[in-house]
Amino acid sequence: MTRTGTRLRPDERTAELVSAARELLGEVGYERFLPAEVARRCGVSEATVYRYFPTRHALLVRVAQQWFDEILDALDPGVVVHDGTEEQLRYVVRYAVEVVRREPTLTRYILNELRPDPEFRATSIFRSNRRFTGIVSQVLRDAVARGDLRDDVGIDLLRDMVFGGIEHQAWAYLRGEGEFSTDRTTDGITTVIYRGMAAHPSHPSHPS
Amino acid sequence: MTRTGTRLRPDERTAELVSAARELLGEVGYERFLPAEVARRCGVSEATVYRYFPTRHALLVRVAQQWFDEILDALDPGVVVHDGTEEQLRYVVRYAVEVVRREPTLTRYILNELRPDPEFRATSIFRSNRRFTGIVSQVLRDAVARGDLRDDVGIDLLRDMVFGGIEHQAWAYLRGEGEFSTDRTTDGITTVIYRGMAAHPSHPSHPS
Amino acid sequence: MTRTGTRLRPDERTAELVSAARELLGEVGYERFLPAEVARRCGVSEATVYRYFPTRHALLVRVAQQWFDEILDALDPGVVVHDGTEEQLRYVVRYAVEVVRREPTLTRYILNELRPDPEFRATSIFRSNRRFTGIVSQVLRDAVARGDLRDDVGIDLLRDMVFGGIEHQAWAYLRGEGEFSTDRTTDGITTVIYRGMAAHPSHPSHPS
Amino acid sequence: MTRTGTRLRPDERTAELVSAARELLGEVGYERFLPAEVARRCGVSEATVYRYFPTRHALLVRVAQQWFDEILDALDPGVVVHDGTEEQLRYVVRYAVEVVRREPTLTRYILNELRPDPEFRATSIFRSNRRFTGIVSQVLRDAVARGDLRDDVGIDLLRDMVFGGIEHQAWAYLRGEGEFSTDRTTDGITTVIYRGMAAHPSHPSHPS
DNA sequence: AATGAATGAGGATTCATTCAT
DNA sequence: TATGAATGAATCCTCATTCAT
Numbered sequence: 020m021t022r023t024g025t026r027l028r029p030d031e032r033t034a035e036l037v038s039a040a041r042e043l044l045g046e047v048g049y050e051r052f053l054p055a056e057v058a059r060r061c062g063v064s065e066a067t068v069y070r071y072f073p074t075r076h077a078l079l080v081r082v083a084q085q086w087f088d089e090i091l092d093a094l095d096p097g098v099v100v101h102d103g104t105e106e107q108l109r110y111v112v113r114y115a116v117e118v119v120r121r122e123p124t125l126t127r128y129i130l131n132e133l134r135p136d137p138e139f140r141a142t143s144i145f146r147s148n149r150r151f152t153g154i155v156s157q158v159l160r161d162a163v164a165r166g167d168l169r170d171d172v173g174i175d176l177l178r179d180m181v182f183g184g185i186e187h188q189a190w191a192y193l194r195g196e197g198e199f200s201t202d203r204t205t206d207g208i209t210t211v212i213y214r215g216m217a218a219h220p221s222h223p224s225h226p227s
Numbered sequence: 228m229t230r231t232g233t234r235l236r237p238d239e240r241t242a243e244l245v246s247a248a249r250e251l252l253g254e255v256g257y258e259r260f261l262p263a264e265v266a267r268r269c270g271v272s273e274a275t276v277y278r279y280f281p282t283r284h285a286l287l288v289r290v291a292q293q294w295f296d297e298i299l300d301a302l303d304p305g306v307v308v309h310d311g312t313e314e315q316l317r318y319v320v321r322y323a324v325e326v327v328r329r330e331p332t333l334t335r336y337i338l339n340e341l342r343p344d345p346e347f348r349a350t351s352i353f354r355s356n357r358r359f360t361g362i363v364s365q366v367l368r369d370a371v372a373r374g375d376l377r378d379d380v381g382i383d384l385l386r387d388m389v390f391g392g393i394e395h396q397a398w399a400y401l402r403g404e405g406e407f408s409t410d411r412t413t414d415g416i417t418t419v420i421y422r423g424m425a426a427h428p429s430h431p432s433h434p435s
Numbered sequence: 436m437t438r439t440g441t442r443l444r445p446d447e448r449t450a451e452l453v454s455a456a457r458e459l460l461g462e463v464g465y466e467r468f469l470p471a472e473v474a475r476r477c478g479v480s481e482a483t484v485y486r487y488f489p490t491r492h493a494l495l496v497r498v499a500q501q502w503f504d505e506i507l508d509a510l511d512p513g514v515v516v517h518d519g520t521e522e523q524l525r526y527v528v529r530y531a532v533e534v535v536r537r538e539p540t541l542t543r544y545i546l547n548e549l550r551p552d553p554e555f556r557a558t559s560i561f562r563s564n565r566r567f568t569g570i571v572s573q574v575l576r577d578a579v580a581r582g583d584l585r586d587d588v589g590i591d592l593l594r595d596m597v598f599g600g601i602e603h604q605a606w607a608y609l610r611g612e613g614e615f616s617t618d619r620t621t622d623g624i625t626t627v628i629y630r631g632m633a634a635h636p637s638h639p640s641h642p643s
Numbered sequence: 644m645t646r647t648g649t650r651l652r653p654d655e656r657t658a659e660l661v662s663a664a665r666e667l668l669g670e671v672g673y674e675r676f677l678p679a680e681v682a683r684r685c686g687v688s689e690a691t692v693y694r695y696f697p698t699r700h701a702l703l704v705r706v707a708q709q710w711f712d713e714i715l716d717a718l719d720p721g722v723v724v725h726d727g728t729e730e731q732l733r734y735v736v737r738y739a740v741e742v743v744r745r746e747p748t749l750t751r752y753i754l755n756e757l758r759p760d761p762e763f764r765a766t767s768i769f770r771s772n773r774r775f776t777g778i779v780s781q782v783l784r785d786a787v788a789r790g791d792l793r794d795d796v797g798i799d800l801l802r803d804m805v806f807g808g809i810e811h812q813a814w815a816y817l818r819g820e821g822e823f824s825t826d827r828t829t830d831g832i833t834t835v836i837y838r839g840m841a842a843h844p845s846h847p848s849h850p851s
Numbered sequence: 852a853a854t855g856a857a858t859g860a861g862g863a864t865t866c867a868t869t870c871a872t
Numbered sequence: 873t874a875t876g877a878a879t880g881a882a883t884c885c886t887c888a889t890t891c892a893t
Binding site: 588599626 | 834
């Protein structure tokens with residue numbers, strides 16, 4: 020994309036490479052990700068890519084890392100702002116929907132390619148990833164502790180229904196098999212989870 | 228795995244190849260699936276694989292097809308047997324859990340590699356797949372029509388929460404990030420969906 | 436083509452194989468000639484082909500041999516029947532045109548694949564081939580000896596202009612680049628060769 | 644052949660590859676042409692060949708193209724220089740003889756493999772090829788228009804006798820079945836065509 | 852006599868990675 | 873710092889040929 024051709028400071032070049040790599044990963048997925056294409060998009064040689072990243076894998080990991088950090092930096096502050104279990108839940112679900120929807124391949128890469136890696140737990144992505152999916156878990160956990168949600172279904176299962184549901188929706192959308200409204204998906208998932216787990220079913224919520 | 232070394236009848240050899248291919252696909256996934264490895268596991272040459280399947284893709288498709296048919300043959304009859312929305316839902320969810328849990332990579336292959344293929348809708352897997360995911364949708368749809376479930380959340384989203392949730396659970400399990408009890412997963416998902424969508428919240432169900 | 440399925444006497448089976456092989460060779464050419472396809476056309480197994488012919492090459496050689504013999508058996512008697520150099524020439528040219536036109540690939544195979552073979556001169560095709568192209572040479576040689584044609588151009592060159600010209604015409608025809616009239620080609624070549632070599636130019640011939 | 648071992652500039656490497664490929668094509672023909680052998684002859688890896696040419700076919704086409712261009716650049720200017728039908732004819736025939744004689748396999752490749760290709764007419768070789776064979780046709784056509792040659796035999800047939808005759812002569816020569824003197828072949832063909840087609844047979848030419 | 856099963860030896864093409872300049 | 877050239881190790885697929893039954 021960015022066609023520089025000129026010499027860049029190492030941090031600029033790195034940023035450019037990561038940016039192009041993120042786009043590419045989002046477009047073609049992990050297996051079809053070619054370092055050569057990243058180089059091409061930056062207007063540099065393949066060797067330059069390897070100057071900044073020792074392996075293809077390292078570049079991919081860096082992409083995930085940076086991407087996650089951006090997401091979390093934007094997400095984190097907002098959580099506390101919302102009052103009430105349902106509103107907090109809706110907020111994080113909406114955020115997850117927006118993220119996954121915007122970059123389903125990237126999400127998939129992190130969730131499915133990076134996490135299974137034996138060395139994953141040693142990576143700093145591990146921590147970031149935990150922050151990302153964990154933030155949903157935390158909202159749920161807090162709600163349970165507060166007595167707003169029941170505890171008869173595991174938090175991890177609820178979290179998986181949220182992320183799995185979003186992911187499947189996104190893929191169906193990309194395949195052209197259905198619409199993908201952020202609102203509709205957010206409200207639907209929030210509603211099901213909240214109504215399904217609410218400790219006090221007397222005040223059912225209404226999806227928009 | 229199976230080391231025959233002997234000559235087999237075509238149907239036997241085919242069965243052996245499909246079986247080994249299914250295992251391999253389950254282990255390494257679509258992209259890392261090598262016909263040569265299938266051959267090795269069957270104790271035959273690579274050329275033998277190509278004697279029975281014209282292309283790598285054809286073998287993979289056959290694996291998916293046969294596997295699906297086995298699943299569906301076992302699943303179908305049972306649905307009608309169960310009375311009540313929640314029980315029917317629990318039954319199909321349990322089945323899906325067992326299937327996805329047993330072969331998560333295979334599931335991913337069908338969901339992510341086969342479905343996006345432009346020619347997918349012309350395949351017989353398409354029909355099988357529709358039968359598979361459709362059976363969940365149908366149970367939900369029937370329940371809505373019967374007035375047992377509300378209609379304020381789309382069927383497709385519910386279905387995605389079911390399959391997405393199961394898939395994520397299975398992956399986390401395989402990654403050693405958590406337990407995976409068929410009962411717990413089945414009950415959890417069924418409960419969330421049912422309680423979250425039930426038209427008459429007066430009689431909440433209890434997960435085991 | 437012939438679908439027997441039954442057991443044949445060796446000579447019958449051989450004949451059937453050679454016949455199918457000839458057709459195939461004519462259709463696809465030497466390099467794309469697959470023994471498996473010959474077997475398929477005869478309704479027998481590949482192994483049966485190898486029962487009768489030790490190698491692919493042997494089968495191909497046999498095809499050429501038999502084909503040549505048939506041609507020569509039909510051609511030979513007719514030569515003497517014609518009176519006059521030009522008529523004899525026209526006769527053999529017409530025959531060559533018909534042969535090449537009908538089976539250009541086969542001709543090509545013999546002319547270009549078989550002849551270069553180091554062992555070619557030891558083959559019986561060598562003799563047959565010499566009879567085939569030699570018959571044209573002989574007609575020319577006789578005419579020179581009789582004083583009807585000059586001797587200032589080598590017989591082999593004339594023969595090559597005849598066969599090369601026919602072959603190129605046939606290929607252009609097959610490519611759809613032009614018509615191919617047996618009469619027109621025969622008369623054209625005969626005329627050029629005869630008029631160009633005639634010792635007594637006072638009676639120029641007229642092509643039809 | 645050329646064993647460099649060193650790093651070459653792209654144009655040098657390309658030239659070396661094309662050169663080696665031309666030689667190889669001339670030796671073994673289209674079907675037996677292996678990119679791996681080209682690599683071996685240049686002392687580089689097979690991958691290097693594919694760095695410069697996306698496919699085997701592309702390399703072959705490039706060989707043909709470049710080769711043709713060299714030929715035509717040398718041939719073209721000379722035609723106009725010669726006076727008289729017979730001299731012009733002799734000149735282009737001589738040129739064709741030299742070309743075909745030097746590289747009969749290459750000629751065959753262009754004539755038989757490239758020309759039949761459906762996309763051939765879109766290639767730049769198409770234009771080059773037309774220039775090549777067309778130059779003979781043009782000389783003949785001009786002579787007919789001028790009244791020097793009769794019009795009772797089609798130009799295309801005459802052209803085919805020229806090229807076909809040359810090709811067969813070259814092959815026989817390569818096979819060791821006869822001598823191949825450029826002069827003798829040129830004069831022979833020119834003589835036959837000219838004497839056979841001359842409108843005024845009173846001044847027959849004398850082959851050397 | 853016939854064959855069905857099986858394969859060894861290719862053979863075109865891809866791509867992450869290295870290294871001399 | 874940057875790179876252009878180069879490649880080793882795959883990877884899918886083909887086909888003439890063998891051999892136990």
